[in-house]
Amino acid sequence: MLIAFELSGEHDTIPASEAIACLESLHVDFKIHLKLDGCLVIELKDEAYRTAHALSKRLSMTHHLMIVLGIGGATEEDILDTVSRADIRLDGTYSVRVRRIKDCSKVDTGSMERRIGGIYYQRGACADLKNPEIAFRVLLTGDKSIFGYIVASVDRGAFEARKPHYKPFFYPGVLMPRVARALVNIAKPEEYLFDPFCGTAGILVEAGIIGIKAIGGDVQRKLLLGAKMNLDYYDIDYSLMYQDACRMALCDESVDAVVTDPPYGRSAAIKAESLDDLLTGSLSEIHRVLKKGKRAVFISERKIEDIAEKAGFRVIESHLQRVHKSLTRRISVLEKNG
Incomplete structure (x- = not known):
């Protein structure tokens, strides 16, 4: 059929x-x-x-x-x-x-x-x-x-109802729910999905709504508190950690999907010495905690293919999303070599 x-x-x-x-x-x-x-x-x-x-x-x-x-x-x-x-x-x-x-x-x-x-x-x-x-x-x-x-x-209206400014905690510059859900689906999570730059938990909310256990981390305590408010509001099964994405508090090969939208320098605190250090360090750690053969969806303003491949990933898809004239998101779908 x-x-x-x-x-x-x-x-x-x-x-x-x-x-x-x-x-x-x-x-x-x-x-x-x-x-x-x-x-x-x-x-x-x-x-x-x-x-x-x-x-x-x-x-x-x-x-x-x-x-x-x-x-x-x-x-x-x-x-x-x-x-x-x-x-x-x-x-x-x-x-x-x-x-x-x-x-x-x-x-x-x-x-x-x-x-x-x-x-x-x-x-x-x-x-x-x-x-x-x-x-x-x-x-x-x-x-x-x-x-x-x-x-x-x-039911596309349900995504409209979850737009960032309708949630208990709002912070500008985040993904729209439909985009976040699509990227969660592309990552193909089975049980756990991890976002090491979780911000206000927009990605984690979309993962949780389809029954995936959500794990998030961030270096900004204010955003973690906001993430907790949003996750509680939608009754999501979650865990949150205050952590540096370049030094994650997770065991090797402990998650089966990663979707993340790092700050890439836009009005957000970056603990790494430079954006290059942040990309290199976080991709290396994502590779470490991700199970073999599983996917990570990584968003950036710049090309990260070379960094991702050096970390041990295979780039299987790339998507461009124009947000406005000064911002185009590069969405890289990565797979950890088995």
Whole structure:
């Protein structure tokens, strides 16, 4: 069975990476069928409905998960042909939505929705836009159209409710919850996730909400107190430590995932003598405490690939996130050599 992820458009590469990492974390038997702009289609051998619902509870940069009924061309006649040939019996109510991915199609979506709706109306089904029994969806991306129905959706409003300024303790310059959750998912934690520069615990909160035990450290006591307030507010299972990230109080190979956003010199106290020392020392310590074959997601303003490789990591992915004209985050996904 084919499942389509309708990816969010807030980043070019992170949404697909998050979806694939979540599938791997859930030990799902899958293979990539199509990787398109704004849409990832996988072939799934496991139970599709259960898997889709489990994914919807973890993902942040996906809108909907769809059971794919057909894949065709992107012209109006191609779309109607794909819909007409779809193998599905419909006795109840339905809705139809057509979405252009990044305006890559010139198809009139409203007209297309009416024409598709007419196909099922002629087959005896009734339209219900407010509470349909089945919600059909067409994604138009490049020269392809993906037709299917929604089986699960991500509650993106929950991430909005956890924006930093809504939390008990606020400090500027932190990651937004959707980004933090996506990076947690990309790190593929199993039991514990560690953030050695935890700040106000935005990353740890997102890890804890999906059932991961959160461990954090920081050299600023004020931020640790704020982190405690935020973690308690969301009832997270956590441990916090006052510590220097270049001299961590953790045993060798004791955590199975690391996600961290170091201060990299921005209006924050750095205990190391220089930013270079901080990057070198913290990456060395992260490598020490991380289990073999596991991932660390490290955010920086500068390239850290050479430092990471000298510490013993393999760089498996890199993502760029432009925050504003003077700040672009470099997100490096690292793996400790087994």
